[in-house]
Amino acid sequence: MQATVRLITVLAAAAASLALAGAAQAQGHGGPRGPEVHGRGPGPGLVLDQRFHHDHWYPPRGYVVPALPGGAIAITFAGGSWYFHGGVWFRALGGRFTVVLPPVGIVVPVLPPSFVTLWIGGSPYYYANGVYYLAAPGQGYTVVAPPPDADAAKPAPIQGTAPATAAKPPPEPILYPRNGQSAEQTEADRQACNRWATTQPRAVADAEVFQRAVAACMDGRGYTVR
Structure with a gap:
């Protein structure tokens, strides 16, 4: 009973925050906490x-933010650019970024930090934030498409345990511009290095190799890079 009361209190506070933020925020545009907030905890x-x-929190489709969260991976697919961070997918929209559903067929080098493994037809699928993945x-x-x-699939007993080819990403590195680069230039360089890192052997299958490649490029x- 006490746990139920606490949950109702948390949800009521979140609803009040949304009402005070105005109509734009209620539609998911520019809320006080960006899409980097995901995992086990509610937020406006x-x-x-x-x-x-799965029991994780994510920003809804259509949520718009002024900048990508640090460490977002840039991916080119079908002539366009998508960005991936923590199980959330983005596309550029007039100088800002909106949360979207990724296209079927796009390949990401690492799985989200948290996911559910589903065995369907003898093959492991990985699920997070409304998206299904298959190993490539x-x-x-x-x-992939659902x-x-x-709906009848049973999740594996242990969630979020990546297969041997995809270790959990190491802590995100800190970047210090030695030549006085602006924040805009730093972000542009980081995105370019993300793209370059995906071309390196084993980087698409090993998060640690991927981040080492990014660090070498940024250096x-x-x-x-620390």
């Missing part, structure tokens, strides 16, 4: 993904 504008007992050997993980009979562009 976030929604809880309870499917398959030598590339990473491909976004598999048949997904070459005049940044100290």
Whole structure:
């Protein structure tokens, strides 16, 4: 009973915050906490993904932010650019970024930090934030359409345990511009290095190799990485 009362109190506070933020925030545009807020904890504008007992919070589709969260991975697909961070996908929109559903077929080098493993038709699928992934050997993980009979699938007993080819990402590095680069230039260089890192052997299948490649690229562009 006490846990229920605490949950109602938290939800009421979140609703009050949304009402005070105005109509724009209620539609998911520019809330006080950006899409980098995900995981086990409520926040204004976030929604809880309870499917398959995933039980993580994410910003809704259409949520707009002025800048990408640090460490977002840039991915080129079908002539366009998408950005991935913590299980959330973005696209550029008039100088800002909006949360979107990724296209089927796009490949990301690493899985989200938290996910549910589903065995369907003898194959492991990985689920997070309304998106299903399949392993793409030598590339990473491909976004796929919801598999048949997904609703009847049973999640594996342990969530968020990446297969041997995809270790959990190490702590995000800190970048220091040695040559006085602006924040805008730093972000542009980081995105370019993310793209370059995906071309390196094993980087698409190993998060640690991926981040080492990014660090080497940023060092070459005049940044100290720690």
